Amino acid sequence: MNELVILPVLLLLAAVATMAALARDPARQAVVLAVLGMVLALLFTLLQAPDVALSQLAVGTAVTPLLILLTLRAVRRDRRRKQAEDRRKS
Amino acid sequence: MTRRARTRLFLAAAAVIAAVFALACLRLPPFGTQTHPYADRAVEATMRQRTANTVSSVNFDQRAFDTLGEETILFAAVLGAVGLLRRTADERRTRPRPVAVLPSTRLFGAVMLPITLLTGVYIVGHGQLSPGGGFQGGVILATGVHLSYLAADYRVLDRLRHREALDRADALAAGTFAALGLIGLGAGAAYLQNVLHLGTFNQLVSGGLVPYINAAVGVEVATGVIVILAHFLDQTEEFAGGGKGGSR
Numbered sequence: 001m002n003e004l005v006i007l008p009v010l011l012l013l014a015a016v017a018t019m020a021a022l023a024r025d026p027a028r029q030a031v032v033l034a035v036l037g038m039v040l041a042l043l044f045t046l047l048q049a050p051d052v053a054l055s056q057l058a059v060g061t062a063v064t065p066l067l068i069l070l071t072l073r074a075v076r077r078d079r080r081r082k083q084a085e086d087r088r089k090s
Numbered sequence: 091m092t093r094r095a096r097t098r099l100f101l102a103a104a105a106v107i108a109a110v111f112a113l114a115c116l117r118l119p120p121f122g123t124q125t126h127p128y129a130d131r132a133v134e135a136t137m138r139q140r141t142a143n144t145v146s147s148v149n150f151d152q153r154a155f156d157t158l159g160e161e162t163i164l165f166a167a168v169l170g171a172v173g174l175l176r177r178t179a180d181e182r183r184t185r186p187r188p189v190a191v192l193p194s195t196r197l198f199g200a201v202m203l204p205i206t207l208l209t210g211v212y213i214v215g216h217g218q219l220s221p222g223g224g225f226q227g228g229v230i231l232a233t234g235v236h237l238s239y240l241a242a243d244y245r246v247l248d249r250l251r252h253r254e255a256l257d258r259a260d261a262l263a264a265g266t267f268a269a270l271g272l273i274g275l276g277a278g279a280a281y282l283q284n285v286l287h288l289g290t291f292n293q294l295v296s297g298g299l300v301p302y303i304n305a306a307v308g309v310e311v312a313t314g315v316i317v318i319l320a321h322f323l324d325q326t327e328e329f330a331g332g333g334k335g336g337s338r
Contacts, residue, residue: 062233070323
């Protein structure tokens with residue numbers, strides 16, 4: 001019975017992980033990464049590892065995508081400011 | 091290193107790992123059976139140490155030295171992030187502006203913030219009894235504090251966290267874990283050996299050293315993650331960098 005639930009989750013995991021690897025836009029990648037973290041947490045729960053599922057949920061779904069998005073925002077703001085300066089100089 | 095050399099190096103290493111991993115998996119017990127040689131031994135040791143949560147017993151008692159290494163990695167990561175993201179000479183500190191938030195978002199934050207913090211404290215506090223522990227609860231505490239950023243704005247978040255106190259608490263908690271190991275040496279046993287009174291099974295204070303190490307890890311993870319996120323947020327919210335054009 002348990003295998004019947006685990007197999008689809010494993011397949012879903014493979015699909016989402018492939019999507020995360022194929023996503024080229026970092027912002028989109030961060031969101032897919034959050035979904036991947038959630039699927040992994042679900043798999044760990046099904047495998048009766050609630051401790052690992054909790055860590056995965058906290059780190060993989062919340063903190064890592066957040067750090068990626070914050071980095072992107074800082075990079076984009078920097079780039080915009082440089083462009084504005086270049087325009088002023090020319 | 092050229093792109094092709096890099097790809098070749100990766101493929102060679104990946105082939106070795108794939109082969110050795112496949113060999114290792116062939117000798118594993120089959121998936122989903124009732125026999126778990128490692129789990130049986132771990133649970134037996136857990137019962138002997140009167141710790142209700144086997145995972146916490148493995149992390150903070152049976153394999154406490156490994157966990158000390160992992161906590162040191164986290165501490166080093168915090169140090170590295172603080173060092174790399176510190177304010178540079180060409181960055182100016184700006185005052186973040188107040189931001190308008192939807193009333194429903196504000197209400198959501200006001201309700202969820204105390205609930206999230208309480209959940210975090212509960213999960214840290216019951217690490218030796220039920221699933222979770224210092225690491226999981228610590229991350230919940232750290233991310234929970236940032237609900238104030240979502241539901242209000244950066245200035246409210248800044249008032250909630252005392253930067254210097256968090257820096258100190260992080261270092262102190264990391265040091266506490268290492269120092270707790272000395273109790274074992276003092277009692278004439280090994281470093282980090284669980285020599286404290288074990289207490290009654292499934293009570294809040296049980297498992298000897300486990301709840302104390304667990305609490306130290308909780309404080310370290312919570313403060314460490316807040317400090318890392320604070321430095322990342324500074325980059326987007328507070329610092330205006332690069333020459334004269336810093337006006338927003």
